[in-house]
Amino acid sequence: MPARHVGLRGGTLSADITRARLRGLARNPALPAESLLRLAGDERIDRWDLTARAEWTDETFDALAAHPGPEIREALAQSAGATGRQRARLVGDLSIRVLHAVVEGPPSRWADPLPEWAYRRLAEHPEPVVRDMLTFVPGVPREVVALLARDPHRGIASAAQALLDRKPFEPTSMGRDEAVHFASALSPWNRAQAAADPELPAEQVAALARDPSPQVRLAVSMRPELTERQRTAIDYHIGPEDEVPVLDWVLAAGPAELEACARSAHAGLRRSAARHPGLPARLIAVLAADPDPAVRLLLCENQAAVPVDLLVRTYREAGPVTAGDLPRHPAFPRTDLARHASDPDWRARVLVRFDPTAPAGLIDRLSRDEHPSVRAGMADDPRLTTARVLELLADPATTGSAAANPGLPRPLMDRILAGEPV
Structure with missing residues (x-):
């Protein structure tokens, strides 16, 4: 059984809490x-x-x-x-x-x-x-x-x-003969590789478009030579959480082809278009309104010129776990985030942490929020008093973030390092 320690308040300190504190301390x-x-x-x-x-x-x-x-x-x-x-x-x-x-x-x-x-x-x-x-x-x-x-x-x-x-992102092929061989393999993964190969003959492409495997049909649906009507005729599916490969031919697309990809009904093409290194402002605006949340997230993760409000909205929609890298974006706002303090969506309230102009009293208030992720989001904020940091350290839901707070007293850091109860 994992080791447990008696805490100062008479409770028990599990190994998970100890580890959370050590992880937080490493970030302090x-x-x-x-x-x-x-x-x-x-x-x-x-x-x-x-x-x-x-x-x-x-x-x-x-x-x-x-x-x-x-x-x-x-x-x-x-x-x-x-x-x-x-x-x-x-x-x-x-x-x-x-x-x-x-x-x-x-x-x-x-x-x-x-x-x-x-x-x-x-x-x-x-x-x-x-x-x-x-x-x-x-x-x-x-x-x-x-x-x-x-x-x-x-x-x-x-x-x-x-x-x-080489041209940037130029698609590569395993070779016509190898692609034909893979197209008839028993493993769906092999057939999916063949389905995406640029040298696979048209008759094999047509056969794989009716393949029993959804993975294979999806790969066929993202081939560059297909028209929108041909893509729509294929029985493929992409859910919001489904991962699709990055399409080199989309990343290398010229203006007209890129426009078609960004406006395609196929979410896989739009997701790759969101990552295009030369995506113009016109198409950034198009994809910023995309109904697929993965498209909007990829746009924020790859384009420096995305609108500020899209960054905030995407962070709110995806949450701090999925969109945790967005605060590093050069356009991510550092002011005017305190206005989200009373938002009914907890993911919006977490944004207040990134506003350096938010008063200490507001950070303290949110550190007492009903949602544990909001409390944890505030727990490492240096605007909190030492007394409040110690209260958060005692809460299992916020103890790791509180251990990352620079206001944590040095003696407590030493006790956490030593594995002693605090």
Whole structure:
């Protein structure tokens, strides 16, 4: 059975509450670097918990960057809260897995990019496997790719030159013969791969459009040569929560084709159109009014020029778990959010946390909200008094967020680290 501790109020402290507090403590900006290093050796939290803070001081980042465990440094290299300049300090790391994480970067679309000098240094790395990584990830400056095209390793030079010559997001094929072979496979996954292949003959495409597998029919319905009428004739389904592949041919679409995709009745095409790197303002406005919530979320996650009100509305609709990265968006508002404090939708009330002009009294009021997610959303706010932070720390629904509050007294941080009841 998990260990339990007697708390100061006579209750019990479960292992889950202890872990929640440790995870919150890892995000606490007031936690000293030496305490964060202590957490790095605690098996009750994982490395992603350890590196989940919203921002890093140079001292704290450097302390964890010197950790002997490569898995810790790997997670640090992908921390969305670290600046590109901070993550670039790991380009001299001796671990290949850490360097791969540096090249790959954080999963957040709006994370700070690496400086160009970091890419150049990686392109000059003595290990070919490191230089080769740069030919597989997006975002590498074209000048660095051109440098790799002159690499002494023939495979790296060839791959880099192919990137220079290739049109952006150019669809690739497994080859006609292989696609035909896959089209007759027993596994639906194989048939779905064939259904999306640009070299699959028309007669096989027509047969797969009637395939018993919904996955296969969906793949056929998103082929570029189909008309709207042909797509509609296929029995496919996309629900709000269903994942669909990103369509390279849509990402590479020119103006007329992109317009057709953005206005298509097919949600899969519209979802890919929302991610198009050259989406014009006219089509951003079209997709901002899309009935599919996934289209609107993808639009906010990928387009810098989305309307401010769409960002707020999408955050409200999706909630802080699904739309948690939107506050990093460069257009996400930092004022006028306090007006949501009395909104009947709890997801709107959570937005008040991001308004630096919201008075401390309002944050305190919302920390007592009927909905636990609103209380948790306020619990790490530095505008709360120490007394209120301690009350929230005692509440299982808010204890993790309260542990992330910079106003948490240092002695309590030490007791949480030591596994003692507080």
